[in-house]
Amino acid sequence: MDNFQFYSPTEFIFGRDTETKAGEMVKKYGGTKVLIHYGSGSAVKSGLLDCVKASLDASGIAYTELGGVQPNPRDTLIYKGIELCRNEGVDFILSVGGGSCIDSSKAIALGVPYNGDFWDFYGTGKEVEKALPIGTVLTIAAAGSEGSGASVVTKEEGSLKRDVGSDLLRPRFSILDPVLTCSLPAYQTACGATDIMAHVFERYFTNTREVEITDRLCEAVLLTMIKETPRAIAQPDNYEARANIMWAGTVAHNDIVGVGRSQDWNSHAIEHELSALYDCAHGAGLAVIMPAWMEFVYKHDVMRFAQMAVRVWGCHMNFEFPDETALEGIACFRSFLHSIGMPINFEQLGAREEDIHKLVKKMGIGDGKTGGFVHLTSQDIATIYRIAANAGL
Template identity: 50%
Template sequence: MLNFNFQNTTEIIFGKGVETQVGKKAAEYGKKVLLHYGGTSLKKFGLYDKIIKNLKDEGIEIFELGGVLPNPRLSLVKEGIKICKDNDIDFILAVGGGSAIDSAKAIGAGVKYDGDVWDFFEGKVTVSETLPLGVVLTIPAAGSEASSGTVITNEEGWYKKSFGGNVIRPKFAIMNPELTYTLPGYQTGAGAVDIMAHVLERYFTNEKHVELTDRLSEAVLKTVILNTPKALDFPEDYNARAEIMISSTIAHNNLLDMGRESDWASHGIEHELSGIYDITHGAGLAIILPAWMKYVYRSNIDRFVQFAIRVWNVDMNFNDPEAVVLEGIKRMEEFFTSIDMPTRLSQAEIDSEKFEEMAAKATEHGTLGNFVKLTKEDIVNIYRLAE
């Protein structure tokens, strides 16, 4: 087990009706708020009006910036930075899923920086100060409600990049599973894959003697596998929705990183897909994860055997370890298919035209991943496995 530091100060406010606390929580950080959100669903189902009332009841002046897209755009981040600077905003409230939260994190960092906010994503500077941020979560997937990272797409060149630091973690996250009842099935399925991918990026490590975090990771995976079909069949199953929502947070709040080196190759490979083709991140991961596994499993077959047996209940009496591994990957693909996620690029109508370009972007600063160090050629081969 490696040495580690763990710090997470996000307050989780979880349960039925907790969104009514948003005004009082926001008032702890100032009297001017930027309300940041995506599309029309916030207003369609009444949450917008409820939040506005709660904020106004606390005497908070509200500035709004909607229009966050999946794979959030740098141009909107810059618009948000300008609004905050021009109006001396005290606090940002993101309502939605990972896209709104990531966009808000980037805005908060950019407000406190005199240069171009993209400098953070290019690694030219590190973040040390930000506007405080709160979250009302409506889409459990990205885990951004308690994570230290943000991912943004730059329309100039369609680069999708990330940066992070403990300072950008939200101050609080209001999480009511009832707010997820109206999610389309596609978003529920894509969110489930995103949660699983965050766990798997940590699970596939070459570090030994990490039994506790292995078991915690397996518990999160099995919880999502069990409850996602329930939520798809019965969208208002509170208990299933609650299990998925808290799994999203635990998958990406760094608890599962303790004492181990994470990989992140699959995310890097998928970011090029969603950066260029604007595919939903979870759907892209459902395509890339099996292909990555098929490409790298021989480098540490024991870990993949463990994954197949503990997570997918593969019988060790299969012919040999390799057969166990391949059966585990097959069962994962079958699960993704059962929740209406694609597992091949062809299902997303993506051909091989940009394989070289995407692989070059993914490796422009060197090899990708830690479990296996992947070169440009390796990544092209993984895209080909995913065709």
């Protein structure tokens, strides 16, 4: 096991009607003037925004608001948010929405006290030294941003998707009411589930030996998702299925399932180019990329893929030909994704094989290598895109 630091100080408030506690929580963490940041009209239409405002009113907390966050959140709205916060003297950002909304909130939070362009921090490794405190009211189980210090945003000019990470960006509190996710359409539910499973797999495939505790915790989240996702799709109002998925999404990404080991994250990097170029859902892009990545790299550690096959997908171990078991596990993953309505190749995603050269170039690896499990060259990544382009069941 590698040395590690684990720090997840966010206070999670989970369950029915917990959004009514938003005001109380902002007050607890010192906010006096809040920016409510949200996405599309659904938070307005559902009455959630009114509920949150009533809760802030009841706690005597002033607020201003900025809606319009899109999936794959854009820098343009973030600049607006930073200016608004400075003009209005905002000292706390309350994100009401899914991962995109939280990531946009984090960008605003670090941008407000920074004397320069917030984009300086994205994709550069530049350290965040100051940020406004954030709280979230989560409406989509997927990104895990409610419990992480990470933020991914897209620069419109050039469609660049880049990320930043800092403990200062971890939300002070996150309110998780599974009821808010019951209105999600099946497709978005499945995209979220895929993202959650991908967050686990990025950590599961490691070169660090003998990290049984995190292996088992990873498998715990995956087994839960395999049980609960089809239930949530078949019965959108099933509170228990939604609750298990929502908490699994947080556990999958606050790094409790990833400490003490090298992690990979190539599938995320490879996917980001797809959602940046085609503006597809991140989860859908992952459904196409991740099994293809697995097929390309599995020979690097056949027994690890066999372990996934047996422990996660319930395959029988082929002791004579472990490769068969490894491949069977990958096939199970792709079948599962298909069964929950995810695309499994470029055509189904709306991507084009002739763009592969452009996608690889935009990743900007050049002659270098990337990834924690298997170090991939630009050529390797092109091959993975090609496998993904033509995949079938």
